Amino acid sequence: MKLSKATKKGSATKPRKAFRAPRSRAGHTGTPRETRDARDVWQLRLYVAGQTPRSLLAFANLKKICEEHLHGRYRIEVVDLLKNPTLARGDQILAVPTLVRKLPPPVKKIIGDFTNTERVLVGLNLVPLAESLR
């Protein structure tokens, strides 16, 4: 519990901070790619129900993938449905864990604990992006 709480809080805030700094920097440097990337704010919302091993695993997997493919350009908001059950209706959450890509549009939804990285990349449309980055 203690661990998960720490992870969650950290995860919910840390990436945001980590992201904000590069964006401002990118704005200053003014390189086209970085400008475009900076505008491409990846807003991800992860729905979980309680701090179960599966939700912890899902968060860890997601973070790893994001770090790898969207380093510094993502923000993960974790919603614990046990604490905010009414939020499940808004995004039509049935399965948990569910990840909703709020930005960039269109809204994408993937479910599971993200152990299948390939599917996560496909589901989030990260594959072409990752390739173009390379």
Add this chain to the structure above:
Amino acid sequence: MTRPGKPKNAPAARASQASSPVAAPEVLEKVPSGIAGLDTLTNGGLPRGRPTLVCGGPGSGKTLFAVQALVRGALVHGEPGVILAFEDTAEDVAKNFASFGFPIEELIADKKLLVDYVAVERSEIEETGRYDLEGLFVRLESAVRAVGAKRVAIDTLETIFTGFSDEGLLRAEVRRLFRWLKDHGLTTIVTAERGESALTRYGLEEYISDCVILLDQRIADEVATRRLRVVKYRGTSHGTNEYPFLIGEDGISVLPLTALGLAYPVSNERVLTGVKKLDTMLGGSGYYRGSTVLLSGTAGTGKTSVASHFVDASCSRGERVIYVALEEAQSQILRNMRSIGVDLEKWVKQKSLMFHVARPSAAGLEEHLVRIHGLVERHKPAAVVIDPISSFETTGLKLDVRAMSVRLIDYLKGLGITTLLTYLSNPAGTEETQIGISSLIDTWLSVRDLERDGERNRALYVLKSRGMAHSNQVREFVITNRGIDLVDVYIGTEGVLTGSARVARERRDEQDAEDRKRRMHARMQDLAARRQTMQAQIDALKAELAKEERELERVIERDERRETWRAGTRERMRHSRFGNNDSSSKRP
């Protein structure tokens, strides 16, 4: 209330079930379903705190069933509900069922109902690993908590099978869902599409062991009838037949007219039949109000005429009447009855008489019932005529017709409405109705043809009339242009005579009487004549006697006069001769 265990926390979940008070109730409690008639069928309603599966093909009324049970539960039985709608948004649900008078929006505003639209779109969802449907549980629980729900409808749960690919996981979750619902004591209605070989496409019946209801729509003789069957209902007795049901103005009703049993109030009031002599036959004052009168007879025996007389009499009393005509048009009945001197048109104009003309084949039996039901609700009649009830026989199975008739009779009787049913019996003349309702009838009049001497005459009997002294006599039934007349038949040494035989016999009787009278008269005259003659003779004799008497008196008078004269003369002679008195005295 405990939160459901996730699959990995199975032991905890099991422990919570064991401690749950509703997990194993001793006696299965039931809760009124809100579906008219279903509670009678299931001896009380749906199993309380347990899931009920409602399956059926497309358009069979599953969703309506679920929504109706929830709405009625919230409205009537004080049980708030949650509808998990997988197919329609809350707005659509409210809109779709507004026509049934379900105030869904108000209920939602009053927090008595919560409609949660659960969208499942497969195309949007990528599965990246293990997951479960905890989100659904969370939503359900939060909804249940929000309104304090006692009932839940899930329409249609199977949709999740199209949204997710891991069927094994889905099945486990479905099982967990039902367990969760049970643990929380939620009376649940789960709808499911009917499968080809199984009851449901995804075999949901495996998970619901308490109550399974099958809805069906079938077409027989070009008439579609919806049917409902309680496939299973654990731990309770229930009707096992298929019961026709209807989707009417107020939603589903299984027995559109609630089964009233035999606890209706009876009236001692009598209502005149409109035929004076018939009143006399029925103890002098007609039918009992609220009784059921059957008028059976072969074709053309005047059933409609008797019915019309009753209608006329009822309307004259200021009562309202519904005439259900199943074989004739309204204008035809009006014309025909006018020809025998019964003017029904004025009652139609005054709106006290309402005609309901329907072809029996135009709708299913149930629909007919419901229409009549609706008419009765609106028109509030004191009497209903169904002419003829036998024509329903052509539309359905005998059993169905009987069931329907019983329900109709029960319903009308329960409202204290006098019902007159005409019944076209077969010429064989067996004194029973094909649909077997004779035993439900209070007063049974039979109109029969009597064939004799090349003519047919109608005779009316009172076959039975409960609770009143009634005539055991046959009356000849004559239709004149001034209405119906019942004539005493001729009963004599030659048996029962009707028609011209009766008329001939009566003429002969009349003639006989005439003859007798004439003979008597003649004798009297004869006697008078003789008396006169005698009198004359007497008078003559008297006259003769008087004459003789007078003559005799005259002779006596003369003789006396002569004697007196002679004596005087002698006296004078003696005086003259100076003789003495002696000589005079000696004189003879």
